[in-house]
Amino acid sequence: MTARRLPLLLAVGLGLVAAACARTEVDAPPGSVPPPSGERLVLHTPAGDVVVSFFTAEAPRHAAQILALARLGAYDSVQFIRVDPQGYYVQLGDITQRDLPLTPAQRAADRRIPAEFSELKHVRGTISMARHPADPDSARSSLVFILRDSPHLDPPAARYTIVGRVERGLDVLDSFGRYLQTGSDAPTVPLTVQKANVVSAAELAQMALRPVRAVERPGGSRVPGREDRLLRLASGGLVAVAAVLLAAFVAARREGAGRWTRSLVLLGILACCFVLLVLLVPAAPGRVWLGAALLLAGMGVVKLMTFFDAER
C-alpha cells in the first residue's frame, strides 16, 4: 500500500464507521420499536390470522420461551380470555388454562421468566407479558396485545416485559371488541388459538394468511329469510322420518322382526337425531321450547340405543 492511498482508505473507513453509527441511531432511538428479528409466530384464530415478531435483543428469554412453547403446540386451543372494553388490549390466556392437557414436554418448557424490562413503550401493536402484579418475575406464557397507546403500563406507573409486536393482524385483534357484552371483559364467543405456528420470514412470505372475519357462534348463525325456510323444511322432514322410523321400530319389536332390521331402524333414528342436532343446536339458545325438544330427543335416542343389536 502506497502512502498516497492511505489517506483515501482512512477516509473511506471513517465514512463507513460514521454511516454505521448513523444507521444505528436512526433505527433505534430509545423507546421506539426496534426491527423484528428471527422467526415469527403465526396465531390462527376464528377471527383471522395474527403474525407476531419478537424483540430478541430486548427480551431474549421471554421470546425463546414463547417460541419454544409454540413449537411444542402448547398454544394450540388456548383462548383469548380478556378483551378490554375500552379497547386498550386483548389478553391471550396462560397455556395451563386450556382444556387440552399439557404434555410433559410442554409442562417442562413452561417456566417463570425473570423480568426483562427495557426502554420499549406500550404502544399500539406491542405485546407485553402478563404477570402477577406483586411479582415482576412471574411471567410465563400469557400475552397481552396492546391495541391503544398505554403509557399507564410504562414506568414509573408500572413495569412489564415487552416481548414483541404484531406485524400483521392488528385488525383481527381490534375486531375482538365486537364480542363483548356490557359489564364484562370476557368474550361472548370462543376466541381460541386454533393453531400456532413458528415460521421463518421466507415461510411467512409463502403463507396465505386469513384476513379478519366475523366469528359466528359455533354451528353457524341463524340466517333469516330463504335459508331459514329451508332449515325449517329440512328439520320438519327429519322429524317426520324419525317418527316413521320410531313407529317402524315399535312394530318390528312387536312382530318379532330380526335383529338386523331392528338395529338398522335404530341407526336411522340416531342419524336423523344427529342431523337435527347439527341443524338446530345453534338456533336453540333463546328458544326454550326448541332446546327442551332437542334435549328430550337426545335423551330418548340414547335410551333407545339400549335396544341396539339386542336379541329378541
Place this chain on the structure above:
Amino acid sequence: MSPENRRPSVYFLNPVADYALAGGLSMAVAAAMAAFYRPTRTEAVIVIAAQLLWICNWPHFSATSHRLYHRWENIRQYPITALVIPWVILAVAAWSIASPDLVAPAFVKLYFIWSPYHFAGQTVGVTALYLRRAGVEVRPWERKVYGWAIYSAFVSIVLRSESGERMMQFYGISFPSLGLPAWVATAGLAYAHVATAALGVCYLLWCRRAGRLVPPIVLVPALALQTWFVWTKGVASFLEFVPFFHSLQYLLVAWSMQLKERKDREGIAGSPRYVWRESVRWYLLNVAGGAVLFWVLPRAVAGGFDLSVAVTMGVLSAAVQVHHFFVDGVIWKLKRETVASPLMGDLHDLLHAPAPARPVNR
C-alpha cells in the same frame, strides 16, 4: 367346604377393595376435597387427572374393545356392533373433523348427553350384580325404583348442563348449551334427591324381607353416582377425577370377568400364578390399547392430514367413547347366562378352584 358347594362371596376381591373400587373411594375423596381443598380446577388437579388417564381411563375403553374383538365368537354374537358401528362412527368423525364449526359441536353435544347416561347404565349394571351376588330378592317395581334413582343423577346433571346460555369447550371444540331456564336444573336436582330417598326405602325393604342387614355395598354404586353428578356440583376440582372413578369401577368387573372366563374356557386351574400373570397381561394390553386409541391415533391423524391436534383429539376422543357406549350396551347383558355366570365368580375361585372337567366353550 368343597369348592363345588362353596357359597360365592358377595365381593369380587374382599370387602375393603370392593367398597373402594365400587365407589367408596370416590366418595371419600370427594368429601376430603370438599372439606380441605379449593373447589376450583387447579393445575395440580389437572396434572394428576391427566396422568390417571393413562393407567385407568384409557385402559377401560380398551378393555371394552378387547372384550368384543378378541374372539371371533364375540364378533359373531354381536355382528352389527362389531362390524357396522365402527364404520358409522368413523364416517361421523371424519365429517366432524372436516366441519369443526358445524358438525363437530353437534357430535360433542350428543356425546355429552350420552356420556352421563352411560355412567348411569354402568351403575345400574354393577348394582344389579351386587344384588344378585348378595342373594337379594328384587321385585320388578323395586328394580324400576333403583333404576329411576340411578338415572335421576343423569337427568340432574344433563338438565344442569343445558340450563342457562353459555359456551362450553371440549378440546378446542366450542358448543353452546341449549339455554333451558334455571328452574329446570332445580327440578332435576329435586328429582334426584327424591329418587335417592326412594332407593333408601327400597334398601330397608330388602333388609326386612331378607331378615338381615343386606350388605350396604349394593347401595355404593348408586350413592357414588349421586356424589359424582349431584352432590359435588360446586367442587370442580373433584369433577376432574369422576372419569377415573368410573373407569376403576368398570375395571374391577371387567378384570374379574376376563380371568374367570379364560380360566373356564381354557380349563386352567385356579392359582395365584394364574391370577398374577393373566391380570398383568390383560392390564398391560389395555394400557397399550388405550394409549393407541387416545394418544397415538389422534396425533397420527392430525399429523397425517395437517389438522388441528386439539380438534382431532376432541373428535376422536368422542368417537372412541361413543363406540364404547355401543359396545358396553351389548356385552354386559346380565340376562345372558354366558355373561352372568362368570360375573358370579370371585377371587377365591380364581386362586383355588380346580380346572373344570371339560373346558367351557363360550
